[in-house]
Amino acid sequence: MRLLVVLTCVLTGCLAEKPHPCSSPPLLSGALTMSTQNEKLWAYATYLYDALGQRTRLSEMGTYENKTFTFDILLLFKEGTMYEINEHDRTCKKRPLKADFQPLEVPKNASLLAQVVLGSSSGPGQGLLVNSWMGDLPNNAGKFVTTVTEFGCIPVSTVYHTDQFGWAVISFFNNIIGISDPSLLSPPDFCPSAEMEVDIEEPANFLSLFNN
Template structure:
């Protein structure tokens, strides 16, 4: 009994020490879920569903929202290695390939990120009423952006991401209903009517980075 109590006490102390020193975790390479993005100038887009593949650097977003007073619905298959995305319209059976030069930004904690706080979203009053998360801040010089990221302590699941991007503004993303893995990997295969889509010529008005492509 004494040995059991000592072991229990030791584990409790170890867990307490680890909780006080959050580590830079690695997020899962495959994710699906929903995403709320608040973009500059107060525009808001609700991404009904996103699929994320960090290995092949692919993102699929099916989004609905408003741009000013106009309702917007988009279906984008973003292929960062290829340098273009498909703008898919199932209603009209049309598909456009649009070039962009955005770097793929993985859903992860950058190596130069600084831990600022550990907190609970929800309540500490009873078990299962709160979510333990860690907040990290830093900058991405290549994108001229500062960031504040929140990930769960267990599982390293993204909760929120705030970016202040030069020449773009503030971009706030909130994740919810996130699932680890891909239920249907075929989501990254463009529909058959995209086979004949031609790549548009790139011009100065085309999407130039990750954030403008996503927005």
């Protein structure tokens, strides 16, 4: 009987453990949407994320100030280089990238807002347990709220504020751990010969990648 009581206490303690900040898997692929409060920008993109090599690729389409756009970019943070790729025309623009790599993670100084179930907790498979966190953007640029799954730390959504767009919402979906074709995180064979366009300003933040 005493053993049963101890076991019950241990299990209860495990289930009631407070969530902790976490890092997403180092290799991820999937899709995302972005929209802004002022309704100037809406975008859909597929993404490849490699935290080990500090590489990201975004293939996107959307509207900015009622004008449609498509964009395919490869960000190589260790090399400090961004490639704008046009597979159809087999052309490539090479630009400097001085921004720091931002991993998909909940920073250690973030504060837990809530743990909730997306969907329903009425039956198995009807809901998803997630944690929402709040923190400060780098360089005192504002606040953010990010939501990740309790198990796996898979990104679900991020909300943050910018002076240019107001509140912006990024929603992640169809996430897969791993990258099926790692070659997509290397410049295509027609890119290495591209000359660096040093007179073009590099993107200042993630949002600016969607309105070049």
